[in-house]
Structure formats: C-alpha cells, structure tokens
C-alpha cells in the first residue's frame with residue numbers, strides 16, 4: 514500500500530478504512546475486516562461520534578483492547594459537531610464529544626479530529642478555544658474539517674491556530690462534482706455549477722488532503738454503482754479496464770480516485786474483506802490519462 518503525505522504533518526495509507534458501518538458488527542466480522550485492512554497496509558481509520566449512534570467506536574475500542582500494541586501502529590480519526598438535528602461548533606459540544614469518543618474507543622487521544630459538517634452559527638474563536646484545550650491536554654494531535662468549502666476553512670483559520678490540512682468530501686466517479694465543475698468553467702450547462710467553492714484547486718494550492726467519502730455510492734447513500742444495472746456502460750468500462758490491470762470493477766473505481774494528482778485519501782466503507790482487499794490493490798495501479806477520462810465519460814459525464 515502506498516502512503517500519502519498529509520499536509521506535511523503525517524504519512525498515511527492512500528486507502529483508509531471508514532468505520533461508519535462497523536457499529537453492531539459481531540466480533541468475528543470486526544476481526545476479519547480489521548485483519549484484512551492491516552494485512553493490506555491500511556493504517557488510517559475514520560470514525561465519528563455518531564456512527565452507529567456511538568456503537569462503531571465501541572466496537573472498534575473493543576478490537577483495540579483485544580489486540581494490545583496495535584493502536585500505536587494506527588492513525589485514528591474521529592469527528593464531532595452533529596447531534597440532535599443540528600450542527601454544533603460550540604466549545605462545550607466539541608469538548609464533550611471528544612471525551613465521549615475517547616471513552617468509547619478506550620483511548621487517551623485520537624490522532625485527528627474533524628468538524629463533521631459546517632455549523633453556520635460557528636464562532637471561530639470558540640472553535641479555537643476548544644482546539645487549544647484539546648491540543649494542550651494531548652487528547653487530539655491534529656485537526657481538520659469535513660464537508661467544508663474553501664471560505665469556511667478560511668473563516669475558521671481567522672482564529673484557529675492549528676493547521677487544518679484535511680477536508681472529507683463525497684467523491685466518486687458518479688458523484689464527481691469536485692472535478693466536473695472545473696472542466697465546465699464559464700459554461701451554461703448544469704455541470705458548470707460549482708457546489709464546493711473550487712475546493713479541489715484550493716486543496717492542491719494549500720496542501721490539504723481531500724478524504725473521499727462514499728467512493729462507490731451514487732447519490733446520497735442510494736446504493737453502490739458497482740454491478741448495478743442502472744450503470745451498464747460504467748460497469749462495462751470498469752470491467753474492460755480491470756482486465757488490463759488485474760483489478761476488480763471496484764478496484765478500478767478506486768484507482769480512478771487515486772489517479773488524481775490531488776493525492777486524495779480514499780475512505781472505504783465496506784465491511785467485506787474481499788471488497789476491501791480489491792480496493793487496496795488499486796493503490797498499486799496507476800491508470801493512464803486516457804483510461805481516467807474513459808471511465809469518467811462512461812459514468813455519464815460529458816466534456817464540453
């Protein structure tokens with residue numbers, strides 16, 4: 514597994530395991546997916562306080578307890594700021610959420626904390642106070658955001674002292690807004706509408722790692738596009754290119770994300786060891802420029 518540089522602060526595997534679907538999994542299945550992750554070089558694990566209502570962190574914490582010494586080989590990330598039908602960047606909530614995550618994970622610290630979704634009522638000074646406390650107490654090493662645009666990050670940076678070098682965003686070959694609007698600049702078509710404030714280019718200029726969530730889902734959790742009869746052209750192309758590279762269709766869809774020079778980190782959500790191993794193989798393959806565009810067009814995107 515290749516590692517990527519994240520904000521010149523740390524190195525981590527290009528494929529990370531997202532633990533959103535881990536809550537409620539029985540011990541045997543947790544061990545199977547974690548063993549596969551580790552055997553395939555994954556060293557980065559993504560959580561949130563809300564995954565499985567907190568249960569994903571509980572199950573993961575139990576795994577860590579069963580495997581002494583393993584935690585030090587991992588980068589563990591969690592998120593806060595969504596609760597009770599609201600987004601909440603208050604100091605009180607951020608501190609309380611991290612304490613809850615640490616207790617469920619059975620840890621003294623997490624490596625990374627992300628603000629899950631932008632709270633329009635945010636006071637950057639309050640966030641800064643919370644981050645300072647979390648950093649000085651040793652509970653959190655690094656900080657970042659999720660689902661933010663460029664100006665929201667700039668707003669936070671007016672008060673937050675710690676570097677914010679991660680933003681987690683939805684990105685897949687079917688949900689490709691991050692690249693699509695940039696290829697339709699100044700056009701009148703729907704694809705030209707920018708929904709993220711040119712985040713892709715901003716991330717490259719500022720050395721921010723984009724973590725891609727739901728890399729194989731279409732829509733907002735509508736389902737997986739691999740082997741889905743709604744995407745016959747895309748699946749035929751994934752299959753054709755997969756044969757050339759010895760990758761499954763899922764592997765090619767992962768290689769498509771990892772081929773982008775923005776150096777994104779793919780957050781895989783599968784709990785199936787076979788699927789995860791396929792995804793990890795993608796990190797060893799570099800698609801050609803032509804293959805990248807062929808896959809993009811096969812997903813139904815057009816170029817002006």
Ligand SMILES: NC(=O)c1ccc[n+]([C@@H]2O[C@H](COP(=O)([O-])OP(=O)(O)OC[C@H]3O[C@@H](n4cnc5c(N)ncnc54)[C@H](OP(=O)(O)O)[C@@H]3O)[C@@H](O)[C@H]2O)c1
Nearest residue numbers: 531532533726727728729730737763781782783784785788
């Ligand atoms: N920041 C945010 O707002 C946000 C939002 C959503 C997710 N996330 C993060 O992103 C991670 C990934 O999200 P996700 O789980 O929606 O993404 P995903 O990896 O695109 O989807 C995984 C789901 O697709 C299914 N699937 C079916 N066929 C598959 C195949 N051939 N290969 C791989 N998966 C297949 C998986 O089932 P099997 O388990 O049976 O393979 C699983 O249910 C989450 O765990 C979480 O950490 C963040």
